[in-house]
Amino acid sequence: MSLEPAADPERLYLAVGDDVNDARPIFTGDIFREIEIPGVGTAPAIVIAHPCSIRGREGALQDRIPVAAVAEHQSHPAKNWSSGFYDRMPLPGLPLDGPFHVAKLAMFGLASTNELVGAERVGCLSEPGINQLQQRLVFHLTRLEVPASKFQEAFDHTYEEAELLENWATDLADIDDQPAASFETWIREGSPSRQERLLDHAERAPVRRELRDEVKLRRQAD
Amino acid sequence: MTTMTPSSFTTDETAPSSSVSVPRIDQPTTLSSDVVANAAGALRDDVGALSDNVAALHGESLLIQLEARTDEAAKRAPKDLLDELASLGFSWTGIARLVGVSIPALRKWRNGETPSGDNRRNLAQIVAFVGVLERDHLITDVASWLEVPLAGTNNRALDLFAAGNVGDLLEYAAQKLESTELLDRAIPSWRAELDDQFEVFEAGDGERAIRLRANSPAE
Numbered sequence: 001m002s003l004e005p006a007a008d009p010e011r012l013y014l015a016v017g018d019d020v021n022d023a024r025p026i027f028t029g030d031i032f033r034e035i036e037i038p039g040v041g042t043a044p045a046i047v048i049a050h051p052c053s054i055r056g057r058e059g060a061l062q063d064r065i066p067v068a069a070v071a072e073h074q075s076h077p078a079k080n081w082s083s084g085f086y087d088r089m090p091l092p093g094l095p096l097d098g099p100f101h102v103a104k105l106a107m108f109g110l111a112s113t114n115e116l117v118g119a120e121r122v123g124c125l126s127e128p129g130i131n132q133l134q135q136r137l138v139f140h141l142t143r144l145e146v147p148a149s150k151f152q153e154a155f156d157h158t159y160e161e162a163e164l165l166e167n168w169a170t171d172l173a174d175i176d177d178q179p180a181a182s183f184e185t186w187i188r189e190g191s192p193s194r195q196e197r198l199l200d201h202a203e204r205a206p207v208r209r210e211l212r213d214e215v216k217l218r219r220q221a222d
Numbered sequence: 223m224t225t226m227t228p229s230s231f232t233t234d235e236t237a238p239s240s241s242v243s244v245p246r247i248d249q250p251t252t253l254s255s256d257v258v259a260n261a262a263g264a265l266r267d268d269v270g271a272l273s274d275n276v277a278a279l280h281g282e283s284l285l286i287q288l289e290a291r292t293d294e295a296a297k298r299a300p301k302d303l304l305d306e307l308a309s310l311g312f313s314w315t316g317i318a319r320l321v322g323v324s325i326p327a328l329r330k331w332r333n334g335e336t337p338s339g340d341n342r343r344n345l346a347q348i349v350a351f352v353g354v355l356e357r358d359h360l361i362t363d364v365a366s367w368l369e370v371p372l373a374g375t376n377n378r379a380l381d382l383f384a385a386g387n388v389g390d391l392l393e394y395a396a397q398k399l400e401s402t403e404l405l406d407r408a409i410p411s412w413r414a415e416l417d418d419q420f421e422v423f424e425a426g427d428g429e430r431a432i433r434l435r436a437n438s439p440a441e
Contacts (some may be wrong), residue, residue: 010324019326052429127315145431146420153376154422154430163313193285201428205311212309214390 002214003086003139004132010092011065012132017095023170025180026061026116027051027162029133032096035116037069037109037194044070044122045111046098046103047139051130051158059184062112072098076141086087088135093124103133105140127152127159133165139198156200161187164211171215186214269312284392287358291350296343300331303349310352319384320348323421337426352387359395373401375415 015021028051035045040168046068047054056062056110070091075180081090089103125133139145164187169179176182187195197203228334240328295413307317331337337345353434355361368380379391387408395405405412418435425431 015324015326019324021326021328021329147418149376149422150418150422150432154432157430159315160313165315165317167342201369201371202366204313204369205363208313208365209309209311 002082003135004082006081006092007078007092007128007132012092012126012129014124014126014129015095020121020124021170021177022121023164023167023173024124024166025162026054026065026113026178027124027153028054029089029130030116030121031065031070031123031125032116033035033096033120033122035067035069035111035119037107037111038107040069040107044094044101044208046070046133047093047136047209048103048105048108048133051155055184058181061180063113065113065116065198066108067111067116068103068105068108070094070096070101070103070106072096072104073100075100086136087140089133091123101186105137127156160197160198160204164208168211168215172218175219186211270421280390280396280398281393284354284396285389288347288350288354288388288392289352292343295349295353296346297345298349299344300337300342301334304328304332305366306349307352311363316365316369316380317345317348319382320346324350347388348383351383351391353394354392361395363380367395373404373405373412375406375412377409377412377415422427 009016028041028049031044031046034042036042037045047065048068049066052098054061054065057164061193066090067198073088073090075092076085076092085102087106088104091101091103092099094101095180096165118203128148131151134151135146164184165180168183169176172179172182189192190197194207199208227356247306275396293298304317308314314325314328318328321341323341327337327341327387336342352364355364355367361367366384369378371378372382379394382404383391385408387404390404391401393399394401420432420433422430
């Protein structure tokens with residue numbers, strides 16, 4: 001086994017540049033144009049926090065979120081990233097100066113969440129991109145090589161929940177100014193809660209249908 | 223003891239024609255075990271070949287049926303097709319993967335932009351596929367059916383559809399294939415995944431985590 005090779009932008013990103021959905025909540029793998037990273041300086045930055053640790057009680061973002069600096073870098077063949085550059089995550093095709101960038105996984109710090117919320121987001125990693133980021137981060141910090149597919153298996157319910165929150169925030173943007181909080185209340189309803197049901201693949205489509213119904217009800221009630 | 227040779231078998235010319243004729247024994251005799259075994263083996267080969275041909279024909283007919291339904295679905299507006307899939311419980315990530323485009327592209331189509339001809343047809347094919355599974359194979363929640371991992375692996379029918387294994391999936395939906403046979407066709411190396419040294423478990427805080435399996439062999 002070896003680390004994942006560098007991915008094409010089409011596979012690596014959920015969205016870049018103008019395609020980034022402003023209503024998407026801050027999530028692992030989000031890339032910002034310029035952030036003050038304590039101990040590092042001001043630089044483009046990528047959120048490296050694990051999805052489970054970004055939010056606290058009632059869905060509120062933590063006051064500070066771990067980010068790593070993003071910097072321009074020389075491009076290398078995709079396969080070279082499988083067996084080297086372990087302290088870097090390849091980020092080709094970002095709308096920043098230069099054609100090729102990396103996340104510098106040794107240059108990280110706790111960024112202010114308030115600053116992140118107001119900053120320009122230039123890209124969001126896709127699920128495979130987040131898996132690759134976590135694989136490289138774990139290997140850099142611990143020298144433990146975990147298959148990227150294991151991150152998908154373990155945490156795909158958090159990706160699912162992030163997409164639901166994005167849909168919720170997008171579809172209710174004009175009538176709900178605290179979508180993360182209202183979503184958190186809704187997703188925790190029931191026994192088992194909708195959040196717990198997301199752990200079961202067979203329950204995800206029913207939860208998505210419930211969300212669509214709930215959005216319709218709230219829009220009709222407004 | 224009289225030994226009957228294969229030439230002692232004749233077919234009944236007056237019998238109704240069929241692809242496989244049952245041999246008629248012309249005269250009372252005693253067959254050697256070798257002749258019986260050979261005759262039965264030849265018959266089994268014929269039936270096996272016939273079965274393979276029928277399976278291939280069925281597979282082709284399922285694809286022809288899907289194409290016809292796709293033609294119908296392609297007449298509808300892309301936005302309507304997307305709305306139908308979303309109302310069935312498909313995620314945007316899932317739809318994007320099935321069509322082979324990005325989520326922002328789907329958002330643009332929802333807002334009225336026109337997809338390319340190929341993408342429009344790919345989108346129509348998903349809706350047609352859902353229709354075939356619901357109406358002809360009585361699968362009531364196709365979105366869930368596509369997302370459930372197959373045979374204890376991380377592979378889902380959704381991934382196989384995205385990889386182009388649509389015909390195999392139709393046969394699986396028609397219960398002509400087991401999940402392991404489906405994976406054998408689509409991902410011949412899939413069993414290696416089961417030898418994974420890592421496992422996902424629930425940690426003390428209730429969240430999922432990853433660890434080495436207890437019986438994982440040392441390298």
